[in-house]
Each structure stands twice: as structure tokens, then as C-alpha cells.
Amino acid sequence: MGGVFDIRTYTDVMSKNPLFNALGASAYIVLGVSVMTFVSQALRNKPDTFFAPVVFLSLLTLSVAVMAFLFFYQPVQFLIEGKKKEAVSFFVKTVGIFGAITVVALTLLFSGII
Numbered sequence: 001m002g003g004v005f006d007i008r009t010y011t012d013v014m015s016k017n018p019l020f021n022a023l024g025a026s027a028y029i030v031l032g033v034s035v036m037t038f039v040s041q042a043l044r045n046k047p048d049t050f051f052a053p054v055v056f057l058s059l060l061t062l063s064v065a066v067m068a069f070l071f072f073y074q075p076v077q078f079l080i081e082g083k084k085k086e087a088v089s090f091f092v093k094t095v096g097i098f099g100a101i102t103v104v105a106l107t108l109l110f111s112g113i114i
Helices: 007-016 018-042 051-080 084-111
Strands: none
Touching: 018 051, 018 084, 051 084
């Protein structure tokens, strides 16, 4: 089974580059915030129901799963292969790049650019 949306294609290409994983995490956050902003504006005048916290916790769970994949999948693969140094290095690089993206976003926010 192959094709454009084959998970093996993603794991073979994207997850072996910490830059792509950090950018993917940032893009996922921007997408999540955009969706939440759109939904909250559309539901502004409606009262909260039982399902509001259910949806919130579902989104939180999905987000944790996506971030776990982006930050931990490849390092765990390295650990399984017995490559401890590569696992630590990959994780530190991914977190470092994500941290740098976060610092840039904070700088832009506090400078009034965004």
C-alpha cells in the first residue's frame, strides 16, 4: 500500500529532520489556535454546554498525541536501534529549534510586530 498519504512516507522523510518536526509543531499550534479562535467567535453568543469541556479535553488529548509524535517518535526509534547519543541529540535539536521559534514569536509579539 503506498500513495501520497502513506504514513511510511512521512516517517521516512519528515521525522528524520528535527527542523521539520519543530516547524510541524509550530504549524500545528498555529492551526489549533486559528481553529479555536474561529470557533469561539462563531459561538460567542451561545451558552456553554456539557460538550464544551469534552471538546476542550479532546483537543488537548489530540494535541498531546501530535506533539509526542513530533518530539519523541524519532528519538525512540534511535533508542530502539541502540543509538542513545543520536536519540538525545535529535531530541535536543528538535526542542532547541522549537525553543528558538518560540523566542522569535515572543520577540515579535512584545515588539508589537504581531
